[in-house]
Amino acid sequence: MRDVAVVAYCRTAIAKARRGALNQTHGIPMAAHVIKEALHRATLDPEEVEDVVLGCGLPEGATGHNIARNAALFAGCGVKVPGMTINRYCGSGLNAASIVAHRIASGEMQVGVAGGVESISLVQFNLNLNHFVYEPLQQQIPAVWWTMIQTADFVADTFSISRQAQDAYVVESQKRVAEAHRAGKFAEEIVPFETVMSIKDKETGQISEKTVLLKEDEGPRPGTTLEGLSALEPVNDGGTVTAGNASQLSDGAAAVVMMDAELAAKRNLPILGLFRGMQLAAVAPDEMSIAVAPAIKRLMKHQGLSMGEIDLWELHEAFAVTTLYNQAELDTPWDITNVNGGAIALGHPYGMSGIRYLGSSLMELKRRDAHKAVIGVCTAGGMATAVFLER
Template sequence: MKDVAVVAYCRTAIAKARRGALNQTHGIPMAAHVIREAVDRAQLDPHEIEDVVLGCGLPEGATGHNIARNAALFAGCGTQTPGITINRYCGSGLNAASVVANRIAAGEMQIGIAGGVESISLVQFHLNLDNFVYQPLQEKIPAVWWTMIQTADFVADKFSISREAQDQYVVDSQKRVAAALKEGKFAEEIVPLKTVMSVKNKKTGETSNKHVTLSEDEGPRPDTTLEGLTALEPVNTGGTITAGNASQLSDGAAAVVMMDAELAAQRNLPILGLFRGMQLSAVAPKEMSIAVAPAVKKLMKQHRLNMTDIDLWELHEAFAVTTLYNQDELDTPWEITNVNGGAIALGHPYGMSGIRYLGSTLMELGRREKHKAVIGVCTAVGMATAAYLER
């Protein structure tokens, strides 16, 4: 089996769903933008790309019609470049990377792109819900159709994770994002995107178009305080999940170029690191948040890793309760876990997030001159993905 190198990574800045700069940007130009830039950063000819695999949590409408193939065409990869769109909700991005890595490792191709894209603004609020629920399964396992907030509330209650602990986690995470912003870490990842957003006049209710350039994440709130979070009402009566301790609904895209490591070395390309493998797990759908821990444990066992081997941990902030549970279950040291904050502050475009974790974690390993990292991402209906990276 061949080693698989990540030779380039980039992303759009993350925009707030409906209210942000990408609120009417179609998924094709969004994804094509990062594909084009990733290829350029990798110093490759776009016609060398042998396959494009994009993860997408909601692959319909503006992110439907096999957006991977269409984005590859729009990015200039050429008509000879195929594409496939895959969906494992929040785990879609890491799964896309795994598909590309496996094909390279097996010698089926040498160069491919893995990415993720989500336009929650244009898709989530216009979903085709015709026959969405299948009643016989719903009667057996109702939580298959629960909202993610319902599952988070269930986990918080079952495992006695308090509202105060969740809110305090958010304060700490926001501080880490603020520090990373100040150091320019996210700017290294982001490729600015010129687009047209829809703006609503609050007084008149009229909407108009505005030309903008999205170059910074819209979500971070560095002035977040525990007092401010405590004042927020729970989304569900009797629950502990609020708009403050959950990841933000967001739009965005990200891409990595993956390559036969030997070929990349021969060309003297800038290798960010190696994608060593991925593992999956599944739990009861109502316990979605807890699935990361068993996925990580399977991954560690497969690669014969000890906890002390890992230099960085990235545990998905679907909700504060998600990270709190999995960090406690895995006993990951806080000083090397989510070191630059996470999705609660930055936002969570479902299909994009796994690719963002992959690229940004490799970049952070480089800054620290460290070598091994593990990523864990929970996903809807009680699943999770986990990936092992090495530099």
């Protein structure tokens, strides 16, 4: 099997769903923008790409019609470059990267693009719910159709993870995001994107349009305090999940360029790191948040890794309870876990997040002159994806 190199990574800034800069941006230009820039950063001709695989949590409407193929066309890859869209909800981006990596590792191709895109603004609030629920399965396992907030509340209650612990974690995560922003870490990843957003006047209700340049993440709240979070009401009666300790609904896209590592080295391309492998795990749908730990344990065993070898851990912040449970179960050191904060502050465009974790982890390894990173992302339905990266 061939080594698989990641030679470029970029993303849009993450915009607030419905209220942010991308609230009326179609998924095609959003995804095409990062594909084009990633190829530029890799100094590759778009026509060299042999496949484009995009992850998308909600692949319909503005992110439907095989958006991977259409985004590749709009990015200028040419009609001979194929594309495929995949969906494993929040794990979609990492799964897209795994598909591209496996094709390269097996020798089927040499150059591919993996990415993720989500327009929650244009899709989630207009979903086709015709025959959405299949009653025989719902009667057997009702939690298949629970909201993710319901699953987070269930995990918090089942494993006695308090509201105070969740809110305290968020304060620290927001601080880490603010520190990373001040250090210019996110600016290294972000490719500015000009678009037209819709603005509604709160007093008159009148809607207008405005051309904007999105160049910074819109979600972070650097002034977050424990007192402020404690004042928020739970989303569900009797629950502990609030708007403050859950990941934000957001829009955005990200892409990586992956290549046969030997070819990349011969061409003296900027290798960010190697994609070493992926593993999956599944649990009961109502326990979605806890699936990260078994996925990572399976990955570690498969790769022959010990905990002490890992220089960086990225544990998905679907909810504060998600990270708290999996960090405790895996006993990852806090000083190397989610070092630049996470999705609670930055936002979580479902299909994009895994690619953001992949690219940002490799960039952070370089900053630290470190070598190994593990990423774990939980997924609706009680699943999780875990990835091992090496530099």
